[in-house]
Amino acid sequence: MSQKQIAIVLVLLLNLTGSFVCAQKKETSKKEALTLAKEANQHMKAGNYEKSLIQSRLALSQAIKIKDNNLIARAYNTIAANFDQLSESDKAFFYYNKGLEYANKTNNDVLKNWLNNNLGNIYCFDKKQYEKGIYYYKKSLHYSTKTKDSAQIIFTKLNLTWAYFDNDRYQEGLPYLNYINKHHKKHGDESTIVALNMLNGMYHSHTNNTKKAHYFFQKAIEKGIKGTEKSDLSYSHLEFSKFLLKNNDYKNAYKNLVRYNTITEELNDQEKHNKANVAGINLEIDEYKREIDKIETEYKTKQLFLLQEQSRNKKIVIVLIAVLLLFFILFYFYSQNTQLKQKNKLKDLQSKVQENMINASINGQELERKKIAAFLHDNISALLSSAGLHLHAYTSKNQYSAQEIIKTKAILEEAHDQVRDLSHELMPSLLARFGLFDALDDLCEKNSNSILYFEYASSVDRKTRYDEDFEIKIYFIIMELLNNTIKHSQATRSELSIHEDNDFLNVNVMDNGQGFDSSKFHILEGFGINQIKARINNLKGTIVINSKIGFGTTIKIIVPITYQKKIIRPVFQSQ
Template sequence: MPYKQIVIVLTLLLNFSGITVFAHKKSHKKQEVTILAKEANELMKAGNFEKSLIKSRLALTYAIALKDDNLIAATYNTIAANFDQLSEYDKAFFYYNKGLTYANKTNNDVLKNWINNNLGNIYCFDKKQYEKGIYYYKKSLQYSTKIHDSAQIVFTKLNITWAYFDIGRYEEGLPYLKYINKHHQKHGDESTIVALNMLNGMYHSYKNDSANALFFFQNAIKLGNEGNEKSDLSYSHHEFSKFLLKNGDYENAYKNLALYNELTIKLNNEEKLNKANVAGINLEIDEYKREIDKIGNEYKTKEYLLIQEQSRNKKIVIIIIILLLFFFFLFYIFSENSKLKQKNKIKDIQSQLQQNTINASINGQELERKKIASFLHDNISALLSSAGLHLNAFTSQNHTNAEEIIKTKAILEEAHDQIRDLSHELMPTLLARFGLFYALEDLCEKNSNSVIQFNYSIVVPTKTRYNEDFEMKMYFIIMELLNNIIKHSSATQANLSIQENNKSLQIKIEDNGKGFDTDKFYILEGFGINQIKARINNLKGTIAINSKLNSGTTVAIDVPITYQKKITTPVFPSQ
């Protein structure tokens, strides 16, 4: 696994290990708070507002401690709904808004739908701010449409229709009424059937369709008397009285108005009773505050201990991770170092093999050169000389100067000269007989001409001799460098200087030619530098090349000298 991926995995392990215990306990606490909030909501639906408010406030305290926006929003909604049922609309309005603030931070569209709808109810029926109420109803409709809640869509469109009709904007409410009439039987419920009939009666009264208006109003009142929707029944009597008054039926209009007032008084009395209950509930709530605060303090203490435990666990995990990273880092360095050593070792072996191959090739070439030169000089040249002597003896004895014999002698002499020259090129006679320095002096003299002049200087006695193999190798190295000057440098002047220093032969070759860029080493390949370097390396020496464009070239060679082996002559005692 790559280093970066391992670091990422270890970091994730750190985060996971550090919060696992806390996350588990937090999840358990969240489950408990969810159950508590659900119980509070069920108590509210059952009309047990006192216990619902106590449990919902306790759930809210825990939800805030857990920083769970969804639970906070749901609990605020339950508290608001309790006050809504108790006709404490200002408090309900306050808590609905608090709940909506937290709900908007979540993805809970069901909760957003309900809170927006409830805010619409308060704006329309309590504050009489219909524009704002319709705005929140439409927000609620967006969420119910998003979650595909058909029943809620019907319910919300019923509220929007009622709001528009209540302010006389019947044409704006008509599309919503048509939708409800079409889908109510499938998706609506009995709690809204009274309101739906009343709304149809209102619209037909607006359109002066008295027959249909009468039918729907009477149906709404009939269904209202059969059910428990006193508020909707009250509104139905009120709107029916308006319709009857409009159509001149004053007696029945008065009767329905009286029924409306009677129902309204009952509803107001119930509301007053609820408010009185609220005062009592508030007193009992105060009694429970101590218990809630006590539980809250216990919770905070547990949370603090839990955070301390988490901190200790995290420190332990951090230490473990640091140790793991440290050991991994050491292992990584050791592994990379081993790989690097292995690569260098392989590279050294390959370099040594290459060096050995080049050395073997050079040694083989020089050995073959020596053998061929010796063979040409000692055998072929001798045979040609012998053949020439025999021809001379024959012509002397027979006193003949035949043209064929003369031509044969000329051919033999030419072949002898060419073989001798080839033999000298392969192994110069001066090198073999008189040594390296005579041969180099002769080489400089032979290569000098009207185009280029080779100057030769030496501070070593010319008669000095070294090991034959050493002299031969050095001669051909220098000869190759001089050939490079002739072929490539366009120089007019070159200097060859030689000296001995600490049993090393120091050679410097300079020219005033065009030079080259030593940074572009590939140019040197054409000069045979690799073979020259290989030969010098084989002799345990060094070579340095210094050259610049249009500034000439200097080659410095430093090679340990291999001296001739001394042959000792045995001394015999005198007799």
């Protein structure tokens, strides 16, 4: 093994040894802090508040050094509880809040329960701020329920009941009292039996159940005399006094009130004694407080430095992630946009192909109409007319005509009429001979009846002629729209109006029918709108459909006019 490799191994061993030593020191400090915390708690329970406060301060110093939030919160709770016992409620309130601040950084729900409950006590008993007290009691109940601590649940619900009852909110406190009455025997504590009986007495006094109220107050006082909770006993005498006064038993009310005052004075004397005992150590406690604050400030400074370092690193990571994320988003949108453009191109291509197919079909239909109409008019109709003339000539020469000849003549005339009608239907003669406007006027007149009337209006001279194909296309577009009105609108009146505007033909078709939701295109497809739109697109025009259910329909068409092509004749010069 080379010297370099040996040096690396030695460095690693030193690092591991250092880490192990640090871990051992931290574990030792933690054990010391736990031992000090237990001793402080034992001293407090024994009434040695000075020793408890000193031990708590030492436990807090150790806990802050090893950055153990759980131990810090416990130490603050013990310090606060000492001041609570010494009736120093402001100091207790301060340290309970400090304890809760650190407890909230841990998973110790038991400690959170104690601290919230203690803060609720201070708000309700000392500050008389019931809403805040109830808030902290409910938080305490949340944590005791979470840890499934049945005894603590009973205790917290007892506090909530008292907070509501002492504020005359009996209906809000009643569910908690019912729960305690049901479960106290199994999960309750003897220390709460006096308070429970007192609360039952208060509730029955409120509901004017004199017998039950008297029973529970008496039971509370009996249990209180035997017990150690003098504060609960004093409150029981006070509430019993109020009840007796309410029921006009002034003598016993006075006796209980005197008893309340006596116990209260005893408690006050005890409180003064405690304060006298603690007065001598106040200066020392303040010195401890300054030292604790100093340690805590150093801890917070280090923590702030670490947080700033973490924050800086986080920002760098966030920026890198944001840049990568932005790159992926831009790439995603670019690829999506490319796909969308391709899809749109494909759709446009499909739409154009479909439109070209429709236009080709329409043009083919119109061409076939013209051919069939011309063939029927020029050939079939002419042949039928010729046959009719020959029959007429024959019957003119012969005075007597056979019955078959007469029937044949009638059949030929009927066939001639039907061929002529079919020819006109395929290609109206008015359209070919007199132009678009006479043909449309005739179309409106033919379709009008007693149920639906078509009104025709045009500002264009009736003699105006356009390109023949243009007139045919416009005629059949309007004919389709009028057919839709007849079939679907249930209208009683419709208006067709036409006017020219800068080489554009404006066509408006309006009706007062039932209308439809024009935003739902699938409804329109059944009306042949696709074919109409294809014809208008073929003419480079536009169509706008406005319709509302119950308010009729308006269709506006604008198409560029195709005029007749002028025939240029050669000009010959004379010599």
